[in-house]
Amino acid sequence: MIGxxxxxxxxxxxxxxxxxxxxxxxxxxxxxxxxxxEADARAESHSQIATRHSELAVQAEQANLALESLVSQxxxxxxxxxxxxxxxxxxxxxxxxxxxQWAEQAKRIASEASRLKSLAGTFERWHEQMISLMAQNQDxxxxxxxxxxxxxxVVIVSLNASIEAARAGxxxxxxxxxxxxxxxxxxxxxxxSKSYRDSLHRNDITxxxxxxxxxxxxxxxxASLGSVxxxxxxxxxxxx
Amino acid sequence: xxxxxxxxxxxxxxxxxxxxxxxxxxxxxxxxxxxPPSAINATTEEHAVILTVSSIVFxxxxxxxxxxxxxxxxxxxxxxxxxxxxxxxxxVFNLTxxxxxxxxxxxxxxxxxxxxxxxxARCLPHLLGxxxxxxxxxxxxxxxxxxxxxxxxxxxxxxxDFIADLSAVEESSGELELF
Numbered sequence: 001m002i003g004x005x006x007x008x009x010x011x012x013x014x015x016x017x018x019x020x021x022x023x024x025x026x027x028x029x030x031x032x033x034x035x036x037x038e039a040d041a042r043a044e045s046h047s048q049i050a051t052r053h054s055e056l057a058v059q060a061e062q063a064n065l066a067l068e069s070l071v072s073q074x075x076x077x078x079x080x081x082x083x084x085x086x087x088x089x090x091x092x093x094x095x096x097x098x099x100x101q102w103a104e105q106a107k108r109i110a111s112e113a114s115r116l117k118s119l120a121g122t123f124e125r126w127h128e129q130m131i132s133l134m135a136q137n138q139d140x141x142x143x144x145x146x147x148x149x150x151x152x153x154v155v156i157v158s159l160n161a162s163i164e165a166a167r168a169g170x171x172x173x174x175x176x177x178x179x180x181x182x183x184x185x186x187x188x189x190x191x192x193s194k195s196y197r198d199s200l201h202r203n204d205i206t207x208x209x210x211x212x213x214x215x216x217x218x219x220x221x222x223a224s225l226g227s228v229x230x231x232x233x234x235x236x237x238x239x240x
Numbered sequence: 241x242x243x244x245x246x247x248x249x250x251x252x253x254x255x256x257x258x259x260x261x262x263x264x265x266x267x268x269x270x271x272x273x274x275x276p277p278s279a280i281n282a283t284t285e286e287h288a289v290i291l292t293v294s295s296i297v298f299x300x301x302x303x304x305x306x307x308x309x310x311x312x313x314x315x316x317x318x319x320x321x322x323x324x325x326x327x328x329x330x331x332v333f334n335l336t337x338x339x340x341x342x343x344x345x346x347x348x349x350x351x352x353x354x355x356x357x358x359x360x361a362r363c364l365p366h367l368l369g370x371x372x373x374x375x376x377x378x379x380x381x382x383x384x385x386x387x388x389x390x391x392x393x394x395x396x397x398x399x400x401d402f403i404a405d406l407s408a409v410e411e412s413s414g415e416l417e418l419f
Contacts, residue, residue, distance in 0.1 A: 204366075
């Protein structure tokens with residue numbers, strides 16, 4: 001009996017153990033399945049992360065390359081800009097030098113124009129010569145006037161001589177011829193005196209017109225030089 | 241070498257200058273009559289005052305002729321003044337030529353003017369010897385009884401052509417031309 005009981009108990013135990021084992025295996029299977037599933041999910045996740053990492057690495061590499069290219073380009077541009085800056089600096093220095101030279105030239109032009117304005121004195125000196133020439137002309141006018149008076153007197157004398165010769169009759173014929181000759185000479189002298197007077201008047205107007213032209217021309221040149229001096233001064237002021 | 245427009249302009253500027261400077265008072269009448277070309281050989285005046293305005297292309301001779309008669313003296317010489325008629329007239333003619341010069345400066349930037357000089361009016365016919373392009377003689381009568389003469393003579397060295405704008409209001413005073 002006891003054996004049966006023991007057998008039954010053993011059998012029961014065995015069955016229980018089998019049930020427990022079965023349950024354990026079932027539970028283990030579930031756990032394993034769950035763990036495998038989780039492992040698969042993690043593996044999948046790891047795979048995705050690895051892929052992402054790989055992509056990121058490629059992107060990073062590309063970005064790195066682009067960055068290097070940009071740096072290189074910037075370096076080239078910097079070098080070029082530096083070169084341009086150097087050139088501009090040289091150009092500016094040359095321009096400043098040119099400007100200084102222009103200012104110097106403008107100063108010289110203004111100074112030269114100012115100096116040449118003293119030419120006015122030369123023109124005035126020439127004009128003063130006109131006064132001297134005209135004084136001589138006046139003297140010749142006076143002498144010619146005197147000559148004209150003498151000639152007129154000779155004409156009267158010769159006329160009187162002719163009258164006296166006529167009164168003397170035949171004895172005065174020779175004298176009448178001489179008186180006639182004297183009158184003819186006086187008439188020629190009178191013509192010559194008139195012609196000489198005309199020449200002097202022509203000489204007066206020609207001399208006055210010529211010397212006034214010189215004087216006025218001198219003032220014109222002086223005024224023009226004044227304008228040049230002013231413009232050169234203004235140009236010089238603008239350069240500074 | 242002086243075009244018709246330029247001749248008219250020179251004559252117009254001359255008349256404007258005479259009207260603005262010869263008369264002593266603004267309400268004095270000033271008649272300017274153009275004389276025939278032959279008049280230059282028959283001037284009745286005794287004295288002449290010559291002035292020159294020079295430019296690069298022409299020279300203009302302005303000759304005023306006058307007699308030292310009583311009416312001229314009474315009009316131009318102020319009572320009590322010690323200046324002679326000739327001195328006063330030299331100043332008046334110089335101012336007149338200065339006004340003409342100022343007007344011409346609008347058209348010819350380079351101009352110079354001479355000082356006046358007194359000659360005998362018998363010199364006037366010899367202006368023809370300068371071979372002028374313009375030679376015009378005028379009789380100037382102020383207040384109907386003061387008589388002067390003037391001759392405008394332009395000798396050009398190159399073609400001269402311009403049209404003067406004479407419509408501008410005449411200035412009451414001008415730049416003083418010293419001599």
